[in-house]
Amino acid sequence: MIIQQLFNGLALGMAYSLIAVGYSMVFGILRLINFSHGAIYAFSAHMALLFISMKFGIIPAILMSILITGILGILIDKTALEPLRKKNSIPIASLITTIGMANIIQNLLMIFFNTERKPFPAFFDFGMLKLGSVQINSTQIVMCLVSLILLVILTLIINKTKLGLAMRATEQNSKAANLMGINVNFVISFTFFLGGASAAIAGALIGGYYQIVYPGMGFMVGLKAFAAAVLGGIGVLHGSVVGGLVVGVSESFAATFLGSSYRDSVAFIILILVLIIKPTGLFGKKDIKKV
Amino acid sequence: MDKKMKKDTSKNFIFKMETLIEKYKIPIGIACAAVLLGFPYIGVNQYIMRIAIMIGIYSMLALGLNILTGYTGQVSLGHAGFYAIGAYTASLVSLKLGAGFIVSAIAGATLASFCGLLLGLPTLRLKGTYLSIVTLGFGEIVKMVLMNWDKVTNGTLGLKNIPRPSVFGLKLTLANNGIYYMMLVLLALITLVCILIIKSKIGRAFMSIKEDELAATMMGVKTTRYKVLAFVISAFITGIAGAFYASMIGFIDPNSFTFDISTLIISIVILGGMGTIRGMFVGSAILIAFPEVSRFMMDYRFVVYGIVLVVMMRFRPQGLLGWKSQMPYKFPKLAVQELEKRKKGNMQTQQV
Numbered sequence: 001m002i003i004q005q006l007f008n009g010l011a012l013g014m015a016y017s018l019i020a021v022g023y024s025m026v027f028g029i030l031r032l033i034n035f036s037h038g039a040i041y042a043f044s045a046h047m048a049l050l051f052i053s054m055k056f057g058i059i060p061a062i063l064m065s066i067l068i069t070g071i072l073g074i075l076i077d078k079t080a081l082e083p084l085r086k087k088n089s090i091p092i093a094s095l096i097t098t099i100g101m102a103n104i105i106q107n108l109l110m111i112f113f114n115t116e117r118k119p120f121p122a123f124f125d126f127g128m129l130k131l132g133s134v135q136i137n138s139t140q141i142v143m144c145l146v147s148l149i150l151l152v153i154l155t156l157i158i159n160k161t162k163l164g165l166a167m168r169a170t171e172q173n174s175k176a177a178n179l180m181g182i183n184v185n186f187v188i189s190f191t192f193f194l195g196g197a198s199a200a201i202a203g204a205l206i207g208g209y210y211q212i213v214y215p216g217m218g219f220m221v222g223l224k225a226f227a228a229a230v231l232g233g234i235g236v237l238h239g240s241v242v243g244g245l246v247v248g249v250s251e252s253f254a255a256t257f258l259g260s261s262y263r264d265s266v267a268f269i270i271l272i273l274v275l276i277i278k279p280t281g282l283f284g285k286k287d288i289k290k291v
Numbered sequence: 292m293d294k295k296m297k298k299d300t301s302k303n304f305i306f307k308m309e310t311l312i313e314k315y316k317i318p319i320g321i322a323c324a325a326v327l328l329g330f331p332y333i334g335v336n337q338y339i340m341r342i343a344i345m346i347g348i349y350s351m352l353a354l355g356l357n358i359l360t361g362y363t364g365q366v367s368l369g370h371a372g373f374y375a376i377g378a379y380t381a382s383l384v385s386l387k388l389g390a391g392f393i394v395s396a397i398a399g400a401t402l403a404s405f406c407g408l409l410l411g412l413p414t415l416r417l418k419g420t421y422l423s424i425v426t427l428g429f430g431e432i433v434k435m436v437l438m439n440w441d442k443v444t445n446g447t448l449g450l451k452n453i454p455r456p457s458v459f460g461l462k463l464t465l466a467n468n469g470i471y472y473m474m475l476v477l478l479a480l481i482t483l484v485c486i487l488i489i490k491s492k493i494g495r496a497f498m499s500i501k502e503d504e505l506a507a508t509m510m511g512v513k514t515t516r517y518k519v520l521a522f523v524i525s526a527f528i529t530g531i532a533g534a535f536y537a538s539m540i541g542f543i544d545p546n547s548f549t550f551d552i553s554t555l556i557i558s559i560v561i562l563g564g565m566g567t568i569r570g571m572f573v574g575s576a577i578l579i580a581f582p583e584v585s586r587f588m589m590d591y592r593f594v595v596y597g598i599v600l601v602v603m604m605r606f607r608p609q610g611l612l613g614w615k616s617q618m619p620y621k622f623p624k625l626a627v628q629e630l631e632k633r634k635k636g637n638m639q640t641q642q643v
């Protein structure tokens with residue numbers, strides 16, 4: 001039973017960490033909580049559903065949804081956030097802008113796709129696997145593997161490529177990075193693209209896992225993934241993975257041992273405890289403020 | 292050069308307006324009071340009265356958050372939690388103990404401010420965005436407790452038949468406009484308290500923390516204590532608003548206090564203009580009335596609501612009424628007395 005729940009939690013946690021990475025990257029560079037990320041995730045799931053219903057085949061449909069969601073991320077940055085950066089406006093203005101954006105996306109989804117819950121094909125279900133007394137759903141294994149591979153790819157992009165170097169430089173000091181000839185705005189847009197794309201993959205995975213999609217789906221998942229990102233130390237990639245796993249596992253344990261109504265809040269309780277004990281999160285670097 | 296000129300003229304305009312308002316302060320005040328008091332008698336129906344009351348409630352909420360976010364600079368994304376605590380505590384006190392509105396409202400507000408104290412204590416260690424994150428989590432946890440503590444809160448079914456407030460045996464309802472006047476009285480009281488706080492030493496300490504926490508510490512302001520105090524005051528006001536909301540609407544459940552409410556409150560504060568009192572009324576009037584006025588747009592109204600927020604932040608991030616006062620700064624009486632004493636002392640020493 002415990003091992004079973006552990007696997008449930010791990011699979012879900014990997015998908016959460018994919019969303020958490022999006023929060024984490026944007027926060028690392030802009031010091032901004034991107035509240036529209038949950039809505040982006042819901043958007044991606046709907047796009048995947050739309051393309052699947054247009055008979056593109058499942059893999060091309062998901063690829064297209066990844067592309068379009070990434071572009072949506074860039075669009076949000078270019079239309080709403082970049083002008084604010086140029087004007088050097090107060091941080092809370094950007095925060096409210098992302099809340100407004102989330103509102104726009106979510107309500108447009110409601111208009112075009114209805115508010116009802118729509119079935120999503122279980123496209124990676126290959127039956128159950130038996131390991132001794134434990135039954136593992138193959139969807140969970142696929143979820144874990146796909147997320148793991150993607151997270152490795154993301155880490156490679158950030159640590160090994162030139163663009164990743166630019167991202168890290170911008171994260172440390174965007175002004176200095178700009179002076180070194182880095183196109184900071186391009187780097188930020190690229191970050192939003194990566195965040196959107198990983199959210200889209202998570203959207204397809206979680207959609208396929210629960211086999212259900214609806215416009216409000218991004219809200220709670222977004223908050224939880226955000227909690228995961230902060231838990232692991234926001235701005236740190238492997239931190240998001242650990243945070244996501246912690247949130248996913250604790251959620252599935254809480255759902256079985258405390259009752260399903262607790263599952264949504266366990267993430268926040270852990271989050272607050274971690275923040276009070278270690279404010280920067282598990283792997284966060286300490287900011288040193290110079291006067 | 293051109294831009295500077297333009298800025299100067301706008302400053303002049305604000306200065307002129309302010310001197311004008313200052314000059315006719317009493318007639319303007321009387322006119323506003325007359326309009327507000329007479330509002331139910333110009334033949335509006337109950338639906339509009341209800342919206343007016345909701346605007347009043349959200350003004351209170353915004354005034355509460357404004358103390359914390361507008362003046363002290365600590366962004367809270369979990370004020371729905373305090374709102375819920377105030378509403379639930381007050382309803383339970385009046386349902387189970389049969390207490391009157393005032394007692395139950397004070398009980399609700401006290402518990403809310405106690406939770407504010409608990410939530411404010413992490414500010415010892417947390418700053419900026421991290422604090423916002425904790426408040427966000429707080430809001431969600433409050434909702435979870437309300438949903439799961441079945442014995443007391445009746446879970447997701449919510450509390451029903453919450454008694455209406457009554458004055459001298461007269462039950463205040465929507466129909467006899469009692470609720471509306473009650474809202475006006477509460478709102479006036481809260482506004483007064485806010486103004487008094489802001490003009491006092493506490494208020495100046497709050498503003499110094501917002502402007503520059505480090506500098507404030509250097510000047511001897513005990514920042515942690517004042518931040519916690521801001522949390523407590525803010526939660527208290529929010530709790531009163533919650534208690535009033537519960538007795539007005541008569542039914543509450545955990546879904547009346549979602550994260551959307553928190554964002555709505557903070558949107559009001561920012562739209563109206565952070566760190567102003569006037570902005571709170573305008574902000575809540577716009578954001579609460581907007582979904583009602585724009586019913587003809589049907590499904591699109593919440594899209595437009597989002598667009599309004601985004602456009603506002605782009606072109607006027609300081610809020611609609613968020614200008615800085617151009618009037619000369621009025622020193623508090625004590626400070627003036629102290630200054631005069633010192634002046635006299637100086638003159639005496641010079642004479643000697």
